[in-house]
Amino acid sequence: MNPILLILGALVLFYSVSLLVLMAGFARLKRAAARRSPAQNHVPSLSIVVAARNESHHLPRLLDCLFAQDYPAGKFEIIVVDDRSEDGSWDILQRAVREHPRFRALHVTDLLPDFAPKKRALDLGIRSASGEIILLTDADCSPPPTWARAMAGCYTGETNIVLGYSPYRFDQPVPFLVRRMLALDYLSLAAIAAASAGWGRPLTATGTNLSYRREEFLRTNGFEKIKHWVSGDDDLFVHRAAEDGWGRFSFATAPESFVPAAAPSSWRQFANQRARYASKGRDYDLRVTLGLLAVYLLNVSLVLGVVGVVGGMSAWALPVFLVWCAKSLFEFLFLVRVAFAFREQRLLFYFLPTALLHPWYVSIFGFAGLLGRFRWKGDDFRKTVEPRHVRNLQ
Template identity: 35%
Template sequence: MNTPELLFSVFIGIAAVQLLYWLLIFPRFSFKKPHETQRADLLPPVSVIVVGRNEAENFKKYLPTILHQDYPNFEVIAVNDMSSDDSIDVLEEMQKEHDHLRIVRVPENDHFWHGKKYGLALGIKAAQNEHLLLTDADCYPSSPDWIREMISGFMGGKEIVLGYGDVIKTKGVVNALSRFETVQTALQYFAWNFWGMPYMGVGRNLAYRKSLWFEQNGFIKHIHVPSGDDDLFVNSAAKRGKVGVVAKDTAHTLTESKETWKEWITQKRRHFSTSTLYKPHHKFVLATFAASIFWFWFFFAMALPFVDEFHMYIMLGVVGLRTIAQWVVGFTTSRFLGNADLVLLWPVYEMIWVLTGGYLLILNKVLGTSKKWK
């Protein structure tokens, strides 16, 4: 086999991996029918838990959108995690008007746990209900039906419900990349759940049973990691067939994106630090997808100048088929996740996403990761 034939063969092999994802794996989610909303008389009591450190302004802006949800029976547990601002004053003032708001304080002397997990653990232990719904202090629900929609995901004996945490659309490249990364990540963990391989969720919009948390001994399996209260918990606790997905636009949470490259890179470094602790087969599947994107374009560029006309048309056809598949999956996925404006430039965004991911993995390896939460 000469060099052009070898390059062409390698390209086709990698293209087959990519087409497997875009023609088989991802459509399992993108063509899915929306879940049904549970009847009001069957909705269980819910504890919504929000943990914040120095989040006074966000508590003022966003907590009322949770307190005013259209749901028959729920409590909101706001965990003030050793804040040095006036968070506790804001929460206590709100509590006067909302008797279903409960405040949990993390004592100042409890420094032996770094990260969000200790505050979240105190909130979970204080919860009065079996069904827990988690979000962050800098997030707000997309509709008054957020709790109702997310809790409907427990139908059929589910133990965990994966939701979608969207990013508010603004101007700029950082915002576009942040939204793309959010959509791409959600597309993967939603789709793989339908293939029987739940591997992560996001703490901005995640629900699970309190009894499951205790069965897992809380966060003890990854207590040494500052982050991972969401994805590492799901990665270790999720069972095949026991994880529901709720992606309707009325069940999203929304947050602002980082404004600068430095802030975005810092956030992504923290996220990447937990993915190295996933189960081996999860890491293999995720790494294969990301790496195959890079090598797909690498071998396309390497082989195209050397192959004959017949093989060139095959290569261009494969690229065209993959691009069309991305557009179809992207636009069908936007029924649930929005951000349709990103779809046409999907191949460009994905290459930036892959290159950035490789850079962050190397950076984390060399510099290590932060041991603090905020």
């Protein structure tokens, strides 16, 4: 048999088995959530921490959402750290400080050569916080009033980190089909996070909806091990927490805990976001990196196979079609469980066009992530914030 076909078969077998393992992990997560019984007499104190840079157009909505949280007033505080904003964000925060006693605003005015801007802002906010539990979201998000209570309810005596889901919120006009496909793709990332959390080792996480115990953050010196990476205040941090023995992880599956996040409003924004996501892959645990490499090679192989068939290699048509069918079947079986659990089953109608495009954009953005160049909040970055890699565009 052709060795290339053997390799392709091995890759799709690995991918299919991996998805079966994730399905089992999600089932474990659901069973654990059903058994969970938080302490009835203890309401943990919370500190909601947000890092914001040039977010004047998003901050009013975010602050309204945070001030409307259905949580005991004496048990939570809100801290927003302004990271070098130039658009009036600081003025908005100052007005909020005067009007709301539970609100604090901190201001970062410079860059450090070895500390990623967002991580530094979050670190400052977390270290100045007083709550037992840190709740993180982004400035372009709109947490529902039930968010803080739902996330706090996921903590038992042994739980130290709770991950959450952030469905896309579309503020700009986007073609309907594209909107649904983007939402399904984003759901797939949350599905991987939830399913792997069921095994006690989350593969990914999102900073738009994440929480952990403050004492554990301080005990392990926070972002110290990953502070030079521009991205990764969520997934890389969770990986390091697992390595440092933080204990039990959980994932909030109740819709009351979901935090809508602004979707990319342009192709350039989407490309930069995905390149930023992919840029961290080489700093993951070696086993995770090798697994991601296998998945990447599978997608690249499918793309090259399609190109070969179009170029006249008709013998490749059936193997490529069968591999794509197997890949898509196991993806659907995995996603259907999560979609129904998260009440996102309407997105499954758009699975087919998303599955057709998936190998192409994984191949493109995986390569872009290796290059490590992307733009974030007005600055051009590579993967790390070494001085030669940062150029302030202000």
